[in-house]
Amino acid sequence: MARAAAAPAQNLWAQGVLLLLIGLFCVFPFYWMVTTSLKTQVVALQSPPAWWFTPTLNNYREVLFVDGVGRSLVNSLIVAVCTTALAVVLGLPAAYALARFEFGGKRELWFWFITNRFVSPVVLAFPVFLISREIGLRDTHLALILMYLTFTLPIVIWICTDQFRSIPRELDEAALLEGCSQARIFWSICLPLAMPGVAVSAILSFIFSWNELLFAYILAPNAAKTAPAMAITFMEGYDVPFGKIMATSTLIVVPVLVFALLASRHLVRGLTMGAVK
Template identity: 65%
Template sequence: MSTLNLEVTQRAKRARAARKRATVWHFIGLLVVFLSSVFPFYWMVTTSLKSQADALAYPPKWFFSPTLHHYSAALFEHDVAGSLLNSLIIASSTTVLAILLGAPAAYALARYEFRGKEDLWFWFISNRMVSPVVLAVPFFLIATKLDLVDTHIVLILLYLTFSLPIVVWICTDQFRNIPIELDEAARLDGASPWRVFWRINLPLAMPGIVVSAIFAFIFS
C-alpha cells in the first residue's frame, strides 16, 4: 500500500513539474509575441520624438532628449491640423448618416416582407463589389455640375455610398438574430412599430450597430 501511495505521489509531482514547465514556456511565448507586436509602435513613437540627427543615427540611439518639434511643425507649419479637422468632420458626418439611414433600412429588411426585397438586398450587397475608381469620374462630373467640388458634402455623399451598404449588411444580420417573439409581445401590449424598433430591437442590436459605425468611420 505504501509503495502504491509513493508511486501516486511521484506521478503527481511529475505532473505538477510538467505543468510548471508548460506554463513557463507558455509565458515566454506570449512575451515574445507581445514584444514583437508592441515594438513597432514603440519605435514609431520614439522616432517621432527624436531630432533628425538622432533619428538617422547609426547605430540607433536608445537614449536621447525628446522633442516635440516635429509635431508642432506638422500641426501648425504644414496645416496638418486643418486636414485632420476636415477628416474628422467628414468621417463623423458619414458615420452618423450611415447609421441613421442604415439601421432602419436593416430593420425593415430583417423584419418585413415586401415586393423587391431580394433585389434591394442584392443592390446593397453589390455596392461593396464596385471599385471606388469606377465612380470617381461620374461623381466628379455631378459635383462639378452642382458646384460642390472641394466641399465637405460631396465627400460625405461619396463615402456614404460605400459605408451605407456595410451598415445595412451588418445590422440586418444583427436584427435577424433577435427573436421575433419580442416584437409580437410588444405589439400585443400596444406598442407601435416605431416603438418596437426604438425601445426593443435597437438596444439589442447595439453591438452590431457599434461595429458597423466603427467600420464606417474607418473607411471614411
C-alpha cells in the first residue's frame, strides 16, 4: 500500500518538475529580451553575460522620442485595427451564407477561401510590390490593410462558418415562423450565439496584422512603417544596438501579450466550442 501511494506522489513531482522546466524554457527568451532592453550597449556585449546590472531606460527614450518607434507603433495600431475590423465586417456575412444556404459553386468558393490562407507570403511579395508601386499605394496604410486582408479574411470565414454551422437550424425555422427576415435572424439570433468564434477570429487577425514583417518591410518603408519593420532597421550597418532592438521588441510584444491575456477566456471558449457534444 505504501509503495502504491508513493508512486502517484512521485509522478506528481515529476510532472511538476517537467512543467517548471517547460515554463522556464518558454519564459526565458522574454526575460532575456526585457533585461537586455534595460542594459547599456557595453553591458549587453559583456561575455559572460551580466546577470546583475544597473537598469536604464535610455534605450526606451531613444527609440520612442529619437528614432521614431512611437510613430511606427501608431502605424501598426492603425493597420491592425482597420484590418481586423474589415475582416470581421466582410467575413461574417460570407461565413453565414456558407453555413446556412445552398447555392451553386459553394464548395468551390469555400475551397478558394481556405486555399488563400495556404499561399506562402514569399510568393506574393514581389508581384504585390510591383502592383502597389504602379498604382501609387506603396508606403500607405491602405496597401498593408488590403494585403493583410488576403490572409485574415480566410481566418474569419473559416472559424465563423464552423460557429454558424454549430447553431441549430431549428432556431432559424422558429424565427421564420414568427415573421423574422434573414437579416433579423442573422443579427439577433445567430450572431450573438457565434460571438466566441467572432472573438477568436478577431484576436488572431489582430495578432497577425500587428506582428507581420515581410509585407510591412516591402510595402511601407518610410511614412507607414510599422513597428516590426522599424525593429530590423537597427541591424543595418556594422554597429548592432542590442539595447534598442530589444527595447523595440519589448514595445511590440507587450501590447499583444496583454491583449492576449485579457482575451484568453474568449479565445479558449471559442476554440473549444463544439468540441464536446
